[in-house]
Amino acid sequence: MDELPIGRRVAYWRGRRKMSQQVFADRLGKSKSWVDKVERGVRRLDKFSVLYEIADILQMDVQLLLGKDPERRADALNCIDQVEVQEIRAALERYDSMSAYFDAAPYPPPLDDMRKAVNHAWLTYQYGRYGMLTRALPKLLRDAQAADAAYGGEHAAEAAHLLGQVYQIASSVLRKLGECELAWLAADRSMAVAQRADDPLLAGIATTRVCNALVAMGRARPALELNVQIANRLAPTGSGMVSPAQLSVYGMLLLQGAMAASRIGDSASVDDLINGAAEAAARLGGDHNHYWTSFGPTNVELHRAAAAVELGDGGRAVEVHQLRIPEPAFNALLPERRAHHLLDIARGYAQIGDVANAGEALLRGDRLAASEIRCRPIAHEVMSDILRRTRGAPPSPIAELAEHMGVGV
Structure with missing residues (x-):
């Protein structure tokens, strides 16, 4: 998208947010005509203050609005869109009172709908469909935040419980995809929300998410101590x-x-x-x-x-x-658990020098949950090791999988 004029990018992201020109203009304090001219390129956007305000309303990073998308890694082509990672980051990093956390509070989604959406997100994760999940997470985070902000009384605990689960889902998938700091942030949020939900078990499982993120960041000892303590x-x-x-x-x-x-x-x-x-x-x-x-x-x-x-x-x-x-x-x-295990076993076979069975384990895992094998950095390390230690040309199924993963043969 970086080749598009900035007005076209504004139109694109406004459409992604399902926001009409009139609603967008009202939130920006401009006329609909002004918005139309910007999107058609008739009027220039040359004030950073206006750009930041537009980015805030569209709930996105201003760098994305400027067309400076993070470079897509080869290993991400079939996995996770880095634009969506930035959207998740924006949803997690909003604190001010004008953020989406409060913006949607007057019209929060019904808790029945939220419950179904959260259950669907969990199943999407446990079936290993990480790309689909990361595309859905930004909106799910905003909806869950809005519900938690809006519902009080007898519904407050359930709204907090649902938000805590969404944070945990976000943490789990972000950690698998190598976004460890964001995973830690989401997990930390889930622990705080679990206390408001008044559910010790939700807080307990939130602890495992925090500790997994800590381990991924090289902080295994405090993760061990915290897991055992809880x-x-x-x-x-x-x-x-x-x-x-x-x-x-x-x-x-x-x-x-x-x-x-x-x-x-x-x-x-x-x-x-x-x-x-x-x-x-x-x-x-x-x-x-x-x-x-x-x-x-x-x-x-x-x-x-x-x-x-x-x-x-x-x-x-x-x-x-x-x-x-x-x-x-x-x-x-469920597929994620089995594919995760097969990735571990591929690593085990590689450790004992059995690259043929290591490759077969990766292939089995890929058939169960492709994202678990094609999208995880650790799987790329295993595949690189297999290719490096294979004498001659690798078997065609391995070569095909390596190509899908973006790992050079």
């Missing part, structure tokens, strides 16, 4: 009744603590935390998706393999994959 707060006491949701959130805190411990080479803590999660999963009695955790015995084993990879023990990861994960239970998991 897990202890939510730990079942005695042999009394405990809800499946509590067991799931508690178990996920332990698993994410184990992943943080594996990043710093603390194998003893990894074993303790995974074994604790296994006890919670056994008590839960199967694989479930409470609070969108996909927690259960199978997911525990997936994390056992992932932690082994992080510890550099690819052989152990492959052993867990082959001997400890029943195929029917694995196939019953």
